[in-house]
Amino acid sequence: MATIADRVNVAPERRAGIRLVPPLLAFLPITLIDFFFFVLPMLVMSIVSVLVIREFHITFQLTAENYLFFLKNPLYLKVLGKSLLMALATTVICIVLSFPFALFLTRLPRSIQKTMLVLVILPFWTSYLLRVYAWMTILGERGLINRGLMNLGIVESPIRLLLYNDYSVVLVAVYLYIPFSTLALYTNLERLDRSLIRAAMDLGARPIQVFLHVVLPLMLPGIFASFIFVFIPMLGEYVTPAIIGGAHGLMIVNVIVSQIQALRFGIGSAMVVVLVALILALVMVLRKSARLEKIYGF
Amino acid sequence: MVSKNEPRMPIALGLHGAAIYLFLYLPIVLLVFFSFNKNPSGTFPVTGLTLDWYRQLGDDYFMLTSFKTSLIVALTTVPIATFAGTLCAFGLVRTEFRFKTLASSFVLMPMVVPGILLGAAILVVLRTVLGVPLSIWTTVMGHVVVTTPYAVLAVATRLYGYDRVLDSAAADLGANPLRVFWHITLPLITPGIIAAALIVFTISLDTFGVTFFTIGSGSTLPMYIWAQVEMGIRPTVNALGTLFIVGSIAILLIAHLLLRK
Numbered sequence: 001m002a003t004i005a006d007r008v009n010v011a012p013e014r015r016a017g018i019r020l021v022p023p024l025l026a027f028l029p030i031t032l033i034d035f036f037f038f039v040l041p042m043l044v045m046s047i048v049s050v051l052v053i054r055e056f057h058i059t060f061q062l063t064a065e066n067y068l069f070f071l072k073n074p075l076y077l078k079v080l081g082k083s084l085l086m087a088l089a090t091t092v093i094c095i096v097l098s099f100p101f102a103l104f105l106t107r108l109p110r111s112i113q114k115t116m117l118v119l120v121i122l123p124f125w126t127s128y129l130l131r132v133y134a135w136m137t138i139l140g141e142r143g144l145i146n147r148g149l150m151n152l153g154i155v156e157s158p159i160r161l162l163l164y165n166d167y168s169v170v171l172v173a174v175y176l177y178i179p180f181s182t183l184a185l186y187t188n189l190e191r192l193d194r195s196l197i198r199a200a201m202d203l204g205a206r207p208i209q210v211f212l213h214v215v216l217p218l219m220l221p222g223i224f225a226s227f228i229f230v231f232i233p234m235l236g237e238y239v240t241p242a243i244i245g246g247a248h249g250l251m252i253v254n255v256i257v258s259q260i261q262a263l264r265f266g267i268g269s270a271m272v273v274v275l276v277a278l279i280l281a282l283v284m285v286l287r288k289s290a291r292l293e294k295i296y297g298f
Numbered sequence: 299m300v301s302k303n304e305p306r307m308p309i310a311l312g313l314h315g316a317a318i319y320l321f322l323y324l325p326i327v328l329l330v331f332f333s334f335n336k337n338p339s340g341t342f343p344v345t346g347l348t349l350d351w352y353r354q355l356g357d358d359y360f361m362l363t364s365f366k367t368s369l370i371v372a373l374t375t376v377p378i379a380t381f382a383g384t385l386c387a388f389g390l391v392r393t394e395f396r397f398k399t400l401a402s403s404f405v406l407m408p409m410v411v412p413g414i415l416l417g418a419a420i421l422v423v424l425r426t427v428l429g430v431p432l433s434i435w436t437t438v439m440g441h442v443v444v445t446t447p448y449a450v451l452a453v454a455t456r457l458y459g460y461d462r463v464l465d466s467a468a469a470d471l472g473a474n475p476l477r478v479f480w481h482i483t484l485p486l487i488t489p490g491i492i493a494a495a496l497i498v499f500t501i502s503l504d505t506f507g508v509t510f511f512t513i514g515s516g517s518t519l520p521m522y523i524w525a526q527v528e529m530g531i532r533p534t535v536n537a538l539g540t541l542f543i544v545g546s547i548a549i550l551l552i553a554h555l556l557l558r559k
Binding site for chain 2 (some may be wrong): 135147253256
């Protein structure tokens, strides 16, 4: 039996296709692209961050000034801390809202399930900037909510609190990223062995016990994947805080961008190095637990 | 008959599902709705129907040149990213090697680094080390980096569903590897490659982050939108948004149909 299986599954890749594109050659173009336009700029940036810059030219004088700048200005650390909290809040809200939604999707009739799933992802493919902008027509002074409240006579003048703060940024971020957490949890739910839930119930577990001790542990890969797809991009969010957050709802990337725009390349570089290192470290930690290969295929 | 035993949909679950769809589509529906509203503030109240904002958009020289730049950038990015992504997908799906997980992490890495920071890094290198001026070509570099992982995923999806017995059948019948690739493999994965190209095109057209610091004095469509949005709600932006949404959904539905099988 093994030999037949071997001939069907292994022989073809030895005989055809594979030899034509040896692994090294297959990875050559993407390696060149990523090396020159991704790894190299990031490397140079980390070198620039520890060198003295004079009139846009690096000198070969070492300095720790750019990193000490953080410690001397606790405001920047505060913004970083706030950004982490906002990203965490967004992720938790996304997961809490997505879980019943993903359950809803799995219970739809098979014939429409795929279509309904595509409808969840579809907004992601339309203009990102415009979807953030569209929220101004909902939350703005003359937006949908204020209009509705005034028509109902609940308030007399528009509420300004709906825009330009951390909460409105989190709300719009939940809107932007909920398709991702939904997809991650849906994939996880689809693979869940329902007989385990039935077994727990047969053994007399209460619904809350079933949820905490059976469902939740089985959903951990989907929850970790949600962190990769929601927490990580939200930590690097620039557009939403800039448009929806205003001066009070800024996040760490907005601060970094203003440093680069002010041509403070040294301090800007140091901040980029810290944030990118943090993001990559988080992804490394989350990746294994998230079992991304189940979603991507490799 | 156990499979027929589908659990009933509780009402609360159905309501929650409907509410999420409303949440997902309300902003888009409002954007489209206001693009036809006469009120020049681009929001409530509704004062009548008009196509004026679409007409004004057609006369907006800055918008038209930005759109042209976006097309040039996207059409340059598509062949490069699709080619690199397709080859890489073959490498990831069709071969086994020791550091495969590491390789796929590396390939997908640009997806997790904020585009605007990558743009900043490219800017810093060009300004402090190389002394090269910014142009749309520096933007193309950034777009290629950002879009290639998506091309990899699109082609890999198609390659996974590929029945390799077809290749071996052709080989058994005496075709050499080149002929197998050209006459069997390539035609079968072409839909995946076209889907990858369409996805890269759409993302490139919409990419704001990496463009921000690399475009220099030029402007792409997202940069134009950014400049407009910073001035608040504008009816012409609603009109542009409507066209953009209709266009990208049309392109992606085609990509979806190509990837389905």
